Amino acid sequence: xxxxxxxxxxxxxxxxxxxxxxxxxxxxxxxxxxxxxxxxxxxxxxxxxxxxxxxxxxxxxxxxxxxxxxxxxxxxxxxxxxxxxxxxxxxxxxxxxxxxxxxxxxxxxxxxxxxxxxxxxxxxxxxxxxxxxxxxxxxxxxxxxxxxxxxxxxx
Amino acid sequence: xxxxxxxxxxxxxxxxxxxxxxxxxxxxxxxxxxxxxxxxxxxxxxxxxxxxxxxxxxxxxxxxxxxxxxxxxxxxxxxxxxxxxxxxxxxxxxxxxxxxxxxxxxxxxxxxxxxxxxxxxxxxxxxxxxxxxxxxxxxxxxxxxxxxxxxxxxxxxxxxxxxxxxxxxxxxxxxxxxxxxxxxxxxxxxxxxxxxxxxxxxxxxxxxxxxxxxxxxxxxxxxxxxxxxxxxxxxxxxxxxxxxxxxxxxxxxxxxxxxxxxxxxxxxxxxxxxxxxxxxxxxxxxxxxxxxxxxxxxxxxxxxxxxxxxxxxxxxxxxxxxxxxxxxxxxxxxxxxxxxxxxxxxxxxxxxxxxxxxxxxxxxxxxxxxxxxxxxxxxxxxxxxxxxxxxxxxxxxxxxxxxxxxxxxxxxxxxxxxxxxxxxxxxxxxxxxxxxxxxxxxxxxxxxxxxxxxxxxxxxxxxxxxxxxxxxxxxxxxxxxxxxxxxxxxxxxxxxxxxxxxxxxxxxxxxxxxxxxxxxxxxxxxxxxxxxxxxxxxxxxxxxxxxxxxxxxxxxxxxxxxxxxxxxxxxxxxxxxxxxxxxxxxxxxxxxxxxxxxxxxxxxxxxxxxxxxxxxxxxxxxxxxxxxxxxxxxxxxxxxxxxxxxxxxxxxxxxxxxxxxxxxxxxxxxxxxxxxxxxxxxxxxxxxxxxxxxxxxxxxxxxxxxxxxxxxxxxxxxxxxxxxxxxxxxxxxxxxxxxxxxxxxxxxxxxxxxxxxxxxxxxxxxxxxxxxxxxxxxxxxxxx
Numbered sequence: 019x020x021x022x023x024x025x026x027x028x029x030x031x032x033x034x035x036x037x038x039x040x041x042x043x044x045x046x047x048x049x050x051x052x053x054x055x056x057x058x059x060x061x062x063x064x065x066x067x068x069x070x071x072x073x074x075x076x077x078x079x080x081x082x083x084x085x086x087x088x089x090x091x092x093x094x095x096x097x098x099x100x101x102x103x104x105x106x107x108x109x110x111x112x113x114x115x116x117x118x119x120x121x122x123x124x125x126x127x128x129x130x131x132x133x134x135x136x137x138x139x140x141x142x143x144x145x146x147x148x149x150x151x152x153x154x155x156x157x158x159x160x161x162x163x164x165x166x167x168x169x170x171x172x173x
Numbered sequence: 174x175x176x177x178x179x180x181x182x183x184x185x186x187x188x189x190x191x192x193x194x195x196x197x198x199x200x201x202x203x204x205x206x207x208x209x210x211x212x213x214x215x216x217x218x219x220x221x222x223x224x225x226x227x228x229x230x231x232x233x234x235x236x237x238x239x240x241x242x243x244x245x246x247x248x249x250x251x252x253x254x255x256x257x258x259x260x261x262x263x264x265x266x267x268x269x270x271x272x273x274x275x276x277x278x279x280x281x282x283x284x285x286x287x288x289x290x291x292x293x294x295x296x297x298x299x300x301x302x303x304x305x306x307x308x309x310x311x312x313x314x315x316x317x318x319x320x321x322x323x324x325x326x327x328x329x330x331x332x333x334x335x336x337x338x339x340x341x342x343x344x345x346x347x348x349x350x351x352x353x354x355x356x357x358x359x360x361x362x363x364x365x366x367x368x369x370x371x372x373x374x375x376x377x378x379x380x381x382x383x384x385x386x387x388x389x390x391x392x393x394x395x396x397x398x399x400x401x402x403x404x405x406x407x408x409x410x411x412x413x414x415x416x417x418x419x420x421x422x423x424x425x426x427x428x429x430x431x432x433x434x435x436x437x438x439x440x441x442x443x444x445x446x447x448x449x450x451x452x453x454x455x456x457x458x459x460x461x462x463x464x465x466x467x468x469x470x471x472x473x474x475x476x477x478x479x480x481x482x483x484x485x486x487x488x489x490x491x492x493x494x495x496x497x498x499x500x501x502x503x504x505x506x507x508x509x510x511x512x513x514x515x516x517x518x519x520x521x522x523x524x525x526x527x528x529x530x531x532x533x534x535x536x537x538x539x540x541x542x543x544x545x546x547x548x549x550x551x552x553x554x555x556x557x558x559x560x561x562x563x564x565x566x567x568x569x570x571x572x573x574x575x576x577x578x579x580x581x582x583x584x585x586x587x588x589x590x591x592x593x594x595x596x597x598x599x600x601x602x603x604x605x606x607x608x609x610x611x612x613x614x615x616x617x618x619x620x621x622x623x624x625x626x627x628x629x630x631x632x633x634x635x636x637x638x639x640x641x642x643x644x645x646x647x648x649x650x651x652x653x654x655x656x657x658x659x660x661x662x663x664x665x666x667x668x669x670x671x672x673x674x675x676x677x678x679x680x681x682x683x684x685x686x687x688x689x690x691x692x693x694x695x696x697x698x699x700x701x702x703x704x705x706x707x708x709x710x711x712x713x714x715x716x717x718x719x720x721x722x723x724x725x726x727x728x729x730x731x732x733x734x735x736x737x738x739x740x741x742x743x744x745x746x747x748x749x750x751x752x753x754x755x756x757x758x759x760x761x762x763x764x765x766x767x768x769x770x771x772x773x774x775x776x777x778x779x780x781x782x783x784x785x786x787x788x789x790x791x792x793x794x795x796x797x798x799x800x801x802x803x804x805x806x807x808x809x810x811x812x813x814x815x816x817x818x819x820x821x822x823x824x825x826x827x828x829x830x831x832x833x834x835x836x837x838x839x840x841x842x843x844x845x846x847x848x849x850x851x852x853x854x855x856x857x858x859x860x861x862x863x864x865x866x867x868x869x870x871x872x873x874x875x876x877x878x879x880x881x882x883x884x885x886x887x888x889x890x891x892x893x894x895x896x897x898x899x900x901x902x903x904x905x906x907x908x909x910x911x912x913x914x915x916x917x918x919x920x921x922x923x924x925x926x927x928x929x930x931x932x933x934x935x936x937x938x939x940x941x942x943x944x945x946x947x948x949x950x951x952x953x954x955x956x957x
Contacts (some may be wrong), residue, residue: 052203057376061882093196095892098786106194110186113852117683118193119376119428125194140897147892149180151884153376153429154683156859157892159852
């Protein structure tokens, strides 16, 4: 066991973990933050996307110990209390989700996308979301959601 | 637009979204129980092998191992194998062959991924590590995976019980009439078509959490199911887990299904059984590789079709012969998919005087094949619509003109087809014309020329699809071999303070029932949308349920809710009459307001509900309370139909197909929530485009190994593979249910493959099979 300390959604957390524990396992199993999902074994689907020090990361590609000292944000930490993040609001308003399983990862990727591309074109959105798989929506309304959120976020 | 806020016809944003966008969904792997152990399956590395011995000694001694189970352990408990719930008879009257389907292998394995042993340990990692220590002595046997080879003399035999690997050899229609029609034909179009095998890939992998209560003798199975009551029924009546009243099945938030979560699988069954054996809750969660190996696949047909025409282009007869791959075992509803869900739709939208179809279902050493979004109907539409387009080109006609010439007329309903369906309503010329307008069909030649000026090949293709949804009238499906009735149940329960809880046997795994069904109550009973809660997915809470598949939730489940709401109104009228001192016959009702005709007296449903639960002033002959149950059995299938038109541009230098435009014109009858319906079309089309361009399960022909076992190898549609979609609707209300709705969940997946392959054929001037990968398209373009 190894001790690991990081800040998750603004709170400092310390746990003893096996050294091979993935960040996503740490988040789901040690912290019981189950909004971050696991949809594949090959780092393709993006359901586990979180922010590490402000950048989107597939949390299945990183060991928990690699996040030592890092500032991690999961979907549970995105809203400001009861006030939804504009990206969350946009997904709801534009029917950007159906079963909801890919949604946390999709939203976390989209927030990072807009941070780096404040006024993204449709092509940019589609290209940037290539690492997040959704089986329900056909992406049409996800693209619409991201565009709408980007406008509201002041792009 | 509706008369009430958030009622029928309003694009209300979804109730369920709040928990999903904040990470508060409750999917199966998010649930944990005190004392929970973890299960892991050791799986066959071979497509076909005899198991000579299994040595568990080293594995049992591994750290954290609680117990390990093999097939003999389940057999000793008389926990039976898995069943197929739909009986199909061959031409000679013999029943289909259903070989044993054990949850854990009994002496042999039949496909890569077949379950061999179940390890229960303190952690997933310990269970996996221990599984690696199990020593299985296999004797590898020859295998067959290709449906075109499975029935050939000398092919490897999957089951001793199924000579020639045949499950059944079935027919429908009038062979003699078709032979006569072909004898008189002016023109005959022939095609050989492959409908590629697909992996369904809901983003949430299957999972199960089984728990046994020694105090009560009750089992609770949390499972990723589209139909928890059906799972309970099968696990009780056929698999012998526990009597129905001692088995609770809960399907919480389920992350997509697309058919694959209808079925009762080995893993869920083994998990719930083993929870009693070890005396602890056990959780099993599939990883994506397991999903590829074990979630029931879809499609996998090889078809030869011939269509006869007269000199004017009218269809005279249609002849179809299909080989359908069942996989290694017969899955829960597998036998029905290539028969009654397929060949009964070969009439398409057309006046076809006669049809004859033969379907040979064959076992192979592959993952079982069962219903996947559309289930048989995409395969039917693919055959009919590829044929229509090809026939038009053969006869030098515009494909849309050939369709228009052969359409069933809008005034011809009810219309009986030669393959047992009675279409209820429709206007096929209208949806075709709408789709053509949406995509500016008449301007295509100019766009093609412009593409050509850039060295690109442009093509346009249509598909006029029809499906049979709202599955289904129990008597009808019973006569065709179904082992269950296909009604739906609902309870509408007023709480004393006027809010409403709706219990439905439909299951939502992305469809938005919590919203759509609340809209029905808001509209019918005038209860504010926010005061309606929809409960589903728990056999202890919901009266009963046949579940969600076949685009049936609104047409059947929604109709059950409407029936229950009608009963509420009837009772409320009696209470209102008493309270307002009038005759019940004089009470008028609209959207939850009950008034005495000709007066200004009125009461709201909330006031009546309160009176029903606090019955101080109440009719003597009436029971207190305001809650009603209803079971609804539909009168007929529903028949959504429409036309999708795809436009593509191909780069002959790379073979990449770009879908540049998509027009979907659908007739779903009445629509409750247009936003949700459009979303269903988007998702269905995306899966159809996936089938046509990207997806395909591939097995190695020699070894039977699954070559597409992860997202590294199986190409899922991504955001940058797809266009925006133009979606519009027409409406011929469905006459056979009280809502006039037809169902929208599968349409896109049914229409899209044929439309897209027709567009690619148009661009290339030659035919290729799905998926139209860049390599295949490039080769075709180079040899053009």
